[in-house]
Amino acid sequence: MKTLKVLGLLALVVLLGAFSSKFTSTHAGYGIGDTATDFSLKNVDGKMVSLSDFENAKGFLVIFTCNTCPYSVAYEDRINALDAKYKPLGVPVIAINPNNPEKKPGDSFAAMKTRAAEKRFTFPYLLDEGQKIYPQYGATRTPHVYLLEKTSNGNVVKYIGAIDDNSRDASEVEEKFVENAVDAMLAGKEIKTTTTRAIGCSIKV
Amino acid sequence: MLFITSGCNGKTKTDNKEKDAQPEYAEVRSELGNQVKFPIYDFESFEPLLYKEDDKTYIINFWATWCKPCIVELPYFEKVNAEQKNNNVEVILVSLDMPSMWKSKLEPFVEKKDLKSKVIILDDPKQNDWIPKVAEEWGGGIPATLIYNKDKRSFYEQGLTYEELNEELNKFIN
Numbered sequence: 001m002k003t004l005k006v007l008g009l010l011a012l013v014v015l016l017g018a019f020s021s022k023f024t025s026t027h028a029g030y031g032i033g034d035t036a037t038d039f040s041l042k043n044v045d046g047k048m049v050s051l052s053d054f055e056n057a058k059g060f061l062v063i064f065t066c067n068t069c070p071y072s073v074a075y076e077d078r079i080n081a082l083d084a085k086y087k088p089l090g091v092p093v094i095a096i097n098p099n100n101p102e103k104k105p106g107d108s109f110a111a112m113k114t115r116a117a118e119k120r121f122t123f124p125y126l127l128d129e130g131q132k133i134y135p136q137y138g139a140t141r142t143p144h145v146y147l148l149e150k151t152s153n154g155n156v157v158k159y160i161g162a163i164d165d166n167s168r169d170a171s172e173v174e175e176k177f178v179e180n181a182v183d184a185m186l187a188g189k190e191i192k193t194t195t196t197r198a199i200g201c202s203i204k205v
Numbered sequence: 206m207l208f209i210t211s212g213c214n215g216k217t218k219t220d221n222k223e224k225d226a227q228p229e230y231a232e233v234r235s236e237l238g239n240q241v242k243f244p245i246y247d248f249e250s251f252e253p254l255l256y257k258e259d260d261k262t263y264i265i266n267f268w269a270t271w272c273k274p275c276i277v278e279l280p281y282f283e284k285v286n287a288e289q290k291n292n293n294v295e296v297i298l299v300s301l302d303m304p305s306m307w308k309s310k311l312e313p314f315v316e317k318k319d320l321k322s323k324v325i326i327l328d329d330p331k332q333n334d335w336i337p338k339v340a341e342e343w344g345g346g347i348p349a350t351l352i353y354n355k356d357k358r359s360f361y362e363q364g365l366t367y368e369e370l371n372e373e374l375n376k377f378i379n
Contacts, residue, residue, distance in 0.1 A: 069271070074303075104273075140344050140345075140346045140362075141344070161333070162332070162333060162345075165330070165331060165333055165334075166330040167330065167332065168303055168304070168330050169330070177333075197332060197336040197337065197344055197345040198332045198333060199301050199345045199346075199347060200346060201272060202272070202274060
């Protein structure tokens with residue numbers, strides 16, 4: 001039995017090595033420690049928003065999210081709460097909708113405006129027009145969080161992943177991944193969990 | 206939490222180890238579980254389905270009714286399931302729909318599309334813990350598919366066409 005498992009593992013390794021390029025899952029995009037690009041994207045209020053606009057920020061919670069994904073919807077209130085907690089501490093939420101509205105009409109700019117008003121978003125909610133920004137970050141799903149720390153060398157990626165460990169029920173959360181990361185960053189401490197995964201909606205290209 | 210899986214294939218499994226700790230919550234869950242037509246698994250009870258060592262090749266597809274590209278590829282999995290049954294291939298459609306959608310979305314969808322492949326529900330909120338146990342390279346996006354038999358396994362975090370699915374499956378059955 002053990003030999004079989006070892007053989008299976010070997011086969012897996014060989015197989016992975018022999019993977020056709022078509023299926024190589026190269027998630028291009030940022031890793032921890034990379035410098036994230038700035039952008040100029042249109043907010044639901046019609047103004048263009050860039051990270052460089054926030055002169056006094058210590059960092060950013062760049063969150064790729066949208067109107068139509070059930071997981072994004074489940075996190076709307078928690079994203080508002082993150083902004084309420086961390087904007088005063090210098091780490092505002094910047095939400096970006098990466099979906100192509102032509103493929104997903106529910107994620108159109110007009111629909112974004114409506115949703116932002118309904119949910120009283122306290123943060124910029126930007127449309128990644130032409131879908132140029134999310135691939136640079138390497139976002140693959142919504143919601144997908146990137147915590148950036150502003151340094152003299154640019155905005156450095158400190159955390160990538162989910163907001164917390166329970167998408168379904170905020171009251172059952174045991175580990176607040178993003179809050180722990182921001183708290184550690186602001187305290188100048190090492191972030192213990194720097195990447196997490198979650199089921200999410202694939203980004204509609 | 207109490208998870209009851211009541212499959213039509215007689216694979217009934219009860220796991221109520223925490224029932225005493227949270228009796229009220231467990232009651233609610235078991236009631237909900239009984240009403241849903243598909244077996245409901247937490248990851249612990251689901252994991253053995255990813256490591257069967259019989260002679261079959263398993264195609265485990267992770268999907269949800271709200272996931273459009275998942276819905277697009279479902280007919281290909283259905284087709285392969287029907288065509289390859291005699292080749293010792295089994296398709297298992299693992300729904301990641303949320304509990305609120307089981308009765309309202311999932312059941313009507315499976316009925317309307319008349320899905321013949323086995324449909325089960327994976328209901329485990331600790332995604333960051335179990336996603337890497339399905340495949341180390343999986344970021345959590347769906348559709349995602351695992352093909353495995355006792356000798357090898359491959360994981361695809363992407364949609365597959367009918368041709369791609371067959372091409373990949375052929376590496377297992379030929």
